[in-house]
Amino acid sequence: MISFIGTTIIVVIGFVLVLIVLIIGIYNGLVGLRNRVKNAYAQIDVQLKRRYDLIPNLVKTAKGYMKHESETLEAVVNARNQAVSAAATALKDPTATGAIQELAGADGALTGALGRLMVVMEAYPDLKANENMMQVQEELTSTENKVAFSRQSYNDSVMGYNNKREMFPSNIVAGLFGFTFAQSWELDDSAARDAPQVNF
Amino acid sequence: MNFYEHQDRAERRTKYIIFLFIVAVICIVTLVCIPVGFATDWNFGAVIGVVVVCLLVVGISSLIKLSQLRGGGEGVALMLGGIALQRNGSDRSERRVQNIVEEMAIASGMPVPPVYVIEDDGINAFAAGWSADDAVIGVTRGCVELLNRDELQGVIAHEFSHISHGDVRINIRLIGVIFGIMALGITGWMLVRYVGPAIVRSSARSRSKEGAGGAGIGLGIIVFGLFLVLCGAIGTFFGRLIQAAVSRQREFLADASAVQFTRNPLGIGGALRKIGGFTPLKHITSDVGQCNHLFFSQAMGAIFASHPPISERISRVEGASVENISVGIDTTPTPTQTKYVASGSRGVSSFSSSSVRESILHKTDIQEVRIDQAKKAIRKINPILLRALHSGWSARIVMYALLSNNHSSWNKIIAQSLTVEEFIEYKKLSKIVGICDPIDRLPIIDLAAPALRSLSKQQLVLFHSTLNALIKSDGVVTHFEWSLVSVIQKHTSHAFGAPNIKTSRVHLSFYKKEIILVLQTLARCGKIGDEEENSAFVSGLKHLNIVPTGVCTSLGTINQLNTALKKLRALRFVDKGLFIESCEICVTHDGVISVVEAETLRAIGDILDCPIPLFL
Numbered sequence: 075m076i077s078f079i080g081t082t083i084i085v086v087i088g089f090v091l092v093l094i095v096l097i098i099g100i101y102n103g104l105v106g107l108r109n110r111v112k113n114a115y116a117q118i119d120v121q122l123k124r125r126y127d128l129i130p131n132l133v134k135t136a137k138g139y140m141k142h143e144s145e146t147l148e149a150v151v152n153a154r155n156q157a158v159s160a161a162a163t164a165l166k167d168p169t170a171t172g173a174i175q176e177l178a179g180a181d182g183a184l185t186g187a188l189g190r191l192m193v194v195m196e197a198y199p200d201l202k203a204n205e206n207m208m209q210v211q212e213e214l215t216s217t218e219n220k221v222a223f224s225r226q227s228y229n230d231s232v233m234g235y236n237n238k239r240e241m242f243p244s245n246i247v248a249g250l251f252g253f254t255f256a257q258s259w260e261l262d263d264s265a266a267r268d269a270p271q272v273n274f
Numbered sequence: 275m276n277f278y279e280h281q282d283r284a285e286r287r288t289k290y291i292i293f294l295f296i297v298a299v300i301c302i303v304t305l306v307c308i309p310v311g312f313a314t315d316w317n318f319g320a321v322i323g324v325v326v327v328c329l330l331v332v333g334i335s336s337l338i339k340l341s342q343l344r345g346g347g348e349g350v351a352l353m354l355g356g357i358a359l360q361r362n363g364s365d366r367s368e369r370r371v372q373n374i375v376e377e378m379a380i381a382s383g384m385p386v387p388p389v390y391v392i393e394d395d396g397i398n399a400f401a402a403g404w405s406a407d408d409a410v411i412g413v414t415r416g417c418v419e420l421l422n423r424d425e426l427q428g429v430i431a432h433e434f435s436h437i438s439h440g441d442v443r444i445n446i447r448l449i450g451v452i453f454g455i456m457a458l459g460i461t462g463w464m465l466v467r468y469v470g471p472a473i474v475r476s477s478a479r480s481r482s483k484e485g486a487g488g489a490g491i492g493l494g495i496i497v498f499g500l501f502l503v504l505c506g507a508i509g510t511f512f513g514r515l516i517q518a519a520v521s522r523q524r525e526f527l528a529d530a531s532a533v534q535f536t537r538n539p540l541g542i543g544g545a546l547r548k549i550g551g552f553t554p555l556k557h558i559t560s561d562v563g564q565c566n567h568l569f570f571s572q573a574m575g576a577i578f579a580s581h582p583p584i585s586e587r588i589s590r591v592e593g594a595s596v597e598n599i600s601v602g603i604d605t606t607p608t609p610t611q612t613k614y615v616a617s618g619s620r621g622v623s624s625f626s627s628s629s630v631r632e633s634i635l636h637k638t639d640i641q642e643v644r645i646d647q648a649k650k651a652i653r654k655i656n657p658i659l660l661r662a663l664h665s666g667w668s669a670r671i672v673m674y675a676l677l678s679n680n681h682s683s684w685n686k687i688i689a690q691s692l693t694v695e696e697f698i699e700y701k702k703l704s705k706i707v708g709i710c711d712p713i714d715r716l717p718i719i720d721l722a723a724p725a726l727r728s729l730s731k732q733q734l735v736l737f738h739s740t741l742n743a744l745i746k747s748d749g750v751v752t753h754f755e756w757s758l759v760s761v762i763q764k765h766t767s768h769a770f771g772a773p774n775i776k777t778s779r780v781h782l783s784f785y786k787k788e789i790i791l792v793l794q795t796l797a798r799c800g801k802i803g804d805e806e807e808n809s810a811f812v813s814g815l816k817h818l819n820i821v822p823t824g825v826c827t828s829l830g831t832i833n834q835l836n837t838a839l840k841k842l843r844a845l846r847f848v849d850k851g852l853f854i855e856s857c858e859i860c861v862t863h864d865g866v867i868s869v870v871e872a873e874t875l876r877a878i879g880d881i882l883d884c885p886i887p888l889f890l
Contacts, residue, residue, distance in 0.1 A: 088327035095331055099338035102353065106345065109352040117666070117728060120360035127364070216668075219695045223667035223733075230730035 100247045107235040108169060111256050114231040115168035117224040118259075122161050122181070125217045129154040129184075132210045136191070139201040146187075146194050153184040169235075174257040188214075229258040277884070278851030281440040302505045303328045346768050347387070347403030347410035348727075356390030356412050361664030361725065367418045373652075374427050375411055376721060378434050381648040383876065383885040385723030385765045387411050387437075391418060401433035405883045407723070407765045409437050438885075644888050651717045651888075656706050662699075663718065669725040670737050671700050673762060674744065675707040676715060677755060683747040691740045712869045716876055719758065723765045731769045738763060751832055753799040753870050757877035760836070764880050778844040782852060785845065786820055788838035789853065792878065795835055796860050799870050806864060814860030818852060839881045850882050 133147050140147065160180040164173040195201055202208075235256050239248050306328055311321050345352070359368050371389055379386040387401075387409040397416040403409030411433055421429065652660075662668035674688065692700060710718075729737065741762065745755040782789075797811035815821070842853065857878060861871045879886040 085323065088323070088330065091327060091331045092334060095335045095338065099335070102338075106349065106352045109355060109357075113352070113358050114730075116357050116360055120363050121665070123364065124362070215695070216699070219699070220665050220667045224665075227666070227728065227730040227733060230732055 281847040350402035351390040381644040810863035817856040
């Protein structure tokens with residue numbers, strides 16, 4: 075009698091043990107993929123920081139020439155500050171819900187504001203020819219290219235993580251331990267697609 | 275002992291370690307069987323059942339861990355929660371760490387490994403990876419902020435020597451196997467804490483006769499669980515003991531090598547003193563415990579000492595006995611020199627044959643002289659180019675620029691493959707690369723490695739196909755084109771999964787065909803006239819005691835060359851050493867080594883996982 079119960083218990087325990095080991099394995103796999111997303115985001119972050127650091131310089135140079143365009147310039151400064159804080163939040167945990175969305179929105183708004191500034195600048199040829207201004211603009215373009223490229227890599231890592239998050243059986247483990255879905259940073263440039271308004 | 279002997283010994287030791295762990299597992303399983311046997315009156319089925327279960331647990335968990343670690347160095351870094359240092363960042367201390375790592379890598383002829391930072395205030399570092407192009411370096415935040423340049427250099431040199439000695443390969447396997455044994459303990463713990471009490475509680479609530487039996491079963495489970503914990507702990511204890519014994523000797527060796535690197539015992543001594551004032555890593559997760567032996571200093575308490583005591587390490591390094599470790603924290607960073615020295619020299623340069631020979635034979639570990647040379651080589655590079663090399667987007671374009679020739683077909687493909695923005699950058703970088711000394715091409719490729727490794731798999735596929743299209747565009751693949759593309763593909767190969775290279779046990783002469791093909795290719799580049807070529811080729815073969823059958827025939831195709839090298843990767847490291855020596859003889863036959871020959875030789879070394887330190 076005892077031996078029969080004993081064998082059943084052992085089988086059950088064995089099943090439980092294997093299950094636990096599998097759970098640990100899946101959990102670690104999710105952690106690894108999530109850390110990969112964080113790393114991919116860090117690549118974007120360094121370019122964004124560079125971009126945001128260039129803006130005060132740009133505004134200062136422009137102020138010297140554009141004495142009556144304070145509104146446009148202020149818009150740029152405000153958009154930049156918003157983007158900086160959104161980026162800081164995202165850096166802490168890029169997989170937190172809404173973090174990337176907010177950042178994408180803030181960065182898009184900044185791009186829009188910069189675009190309008192560029193159009194206004196057309197009326198100030200001296201400013202356009204300014205050595206410093208040209209350098210800053212070139213660097214801005216360069217960082218924008220790098221951001222776009224890093225975003226591709228980021229989105230790829232997000233896809234890898236989200237796949238594992240969604241598939242069975244890892245979705246169960248993920249739900250148990252609070253793994254959220256990461257968001258990709260898609261090209262939602264509705265802000266940039268708006269034709270900038272120019273008021274003379 | 276040179277590089278090849280180190281690597282060989284590391285491979286052999288790995289097998290020994292695996293054997294030891296199998297013995298440990300058998301002991302534990304036997305131990306587990308004893309109480310079960312008594313409890314069930316030695317029922318055959320029950321005992322077999324227990325054995326099977328234990329083996330399953332250990333086996334499955336080890337397999338899971340090992341498959342995770344197939345992610346290689348990057349996998350380990352991600353598991354520990356590291357974030358890769360971004361180049362072109364604004365933090366001065368972070369840039370200093372990167373500069374040091376770059377110098378070391380170029381001096382040792384390796385691609386620059388990415389640096390991962392772990393947010394911990396303690397001072398510690400690790401190196402992980404299956405081979406040079408999979409390697410990563412990890413440092414704690416404390417390392418970045420609290421060490422001065424000399425001390426940092428000592429620590430990084432220590433980690434590089436681990437990579438060079440093949441220690442990292444042993445270590446990753448150790449993690450996998452230890453985890454298996456720990457898994458037994460963990461599951462036992464689960465039984466004790468959750469499953470057992472749950473059963474006892476639920477049966478206590480019911481008043482029926484079955485309930486009373488249930489309590490007994492619950493208690494039995496708890497006892498069994500406790501026993502599993504005990505066994506897991508014993509197993510882990512022995513495991514760590516072995517791990518420690520293996521590690522400890524290697525740590526002394528690594529320290530000694532680091533001193534050789536930098537000729538500066540004060541550097542690593544200073545680092546050790548600073549560490550002496552700190553408690554082990556505060557953030558002790560179970561993951562860290564498994565990686566204890568990977569770290570520079572004690573990551574966990576002294577019970578599991580995988581590193582020798584600090585005072586002993588300091589005294590060995592500084593050559594005097596150290597009674598008290600005075601804890602002085604000197605946080606004045608030494609100023610980093612980042613002078614840009616313009617170099618406008620053009621033309622073909624060459625290396626002396628004796629310097630090449632010394633590098634290949636790895637007569638000594640990396641010397642200070644090489645690090646100075648590496649610094650000079652980096653400073654020669656235009657800062658715009660350096661910045662471009664530090665981001666994935668532009669690093670690719672630098673590679674295109676390096677390959678560019680002015681053929682119309684090449685220009686057509688470039689115009690087709692690049693976006694408008696990329697093309698503008700390409701034009702800019704081509705101008706800069708055009709005035710670069712050909713000698714500087716090798717360090718440029720090494721410096722691009724971490725940025726290229728950060729590309730996603732899809733981006734890499736596109737990059738490789740563009741490179742291949744470019745080199746084939748004019749119908750001829752030059753030696754330099756082949757070297758560049760092969761090296762880049764090798765450095766980024768881990769994105770496509772770790773290769774399964776089984777070391778072959780057969781003799782070197784078994785690969786006669788492949789060896790002849792590679793030596794022919796080497797003999798061909800940079801030689802004038804068939805006779806020269808032939809005698810160089812023959813002398814190389816003589817070194818390996820291989821007699822060539824017939825005269826040196828026409829070159830094989832690129833594919834044949836790549837296949838041959840892939841086969842040669844399976845050679846034992848000692849044999850690889852011999853082969854590379856024969857390559858060197860072939861190349862130095864005429865007493866002078868052109869840049870093209872050096873590049874091809876370096877590429878061959880890279881593909882065979884044999885980093886060749888910088889030629890002086």
